[in-house]
Amino acid sequence: MHCGQIFRFKAAEGGYEVLSKDKRAFVVQHGRDVEVVTKDADYFENFFDLKRDYSVFLKKYGGYDFFAKAFRFGEGIRILNQDLQETIFSFIISANNNIKRIQLIIDRICNALGDDMGGYRAFPSAERLARAGEAFFADLGAGYRAPYLAKTAKMLACGFDLQCLKTLPTVEARKKLMSLCGVGPKVADCILLFGLRKTDSFPVDTWIEKVYHEHFETGLKTREDIARHLVGLFGEDAGYVQQYLFYYQRENLWTNGSKSDNI
DNA sequence: TTCCAGGAGGGGG
């Protein structure tokens, strides 16, 4: 839950309450197994990508020492299949922000505008977000992202074609996503990966930039170049590899306060 | 006080 793909979850009943779109699940870990309790089993089976065998990534990339450690550390990670609109708004908010505050802002948006589902609230529609306007987002503490959110909500409510993105090649879908206000290269990559399952995407944020310079090579400078290089290296597996590396890097710097992991 | 967080938009060259 803590690998930064999803922002609507909280501790509950010995595990977590997980919200996606207008649906809810409770997850509890028992040793190596995780129990998922929900009324929408099919939705969350797809959401958590439960049919895929993730051990193949260790077999393929275990030769990279840093990846092998990252995989074992983050074993159980899934690339989530999230609602596209929710993913778009969530990651616009994520720009130059920290996860705790991203969670807070999204929580406030749902509490203010989401349908009451009986015990929790749904993520509001683009139409409702568009009606709320820029001031609404500013009042919630979205900061300078408030106008981005308002503009993108308006675009999505006014017929921006999200449907075609699923069948579009990754490069084309990326270009189209970046025409949304507040969606640059990195945010687009997150939307491609978590909202459209384009796994030939490698979101490069400040943490992945550190990973790259510490464990790969240092030839490339811009995040765009690094992302392109890593997609070239891992292809359709790029998104999976990225997630293990991101989680490991971030969690280690948190708990140890230093990079204790150079190999 | 300064730095940092799952960066992006805008201007100028």
Add this chain to the structure above:
DNA sequence: CCCCCTCATGGA
């Protein structure tokens, strides 16, 4: 195309 600056907000 590139480089540079600025943009809220809150915690460390």
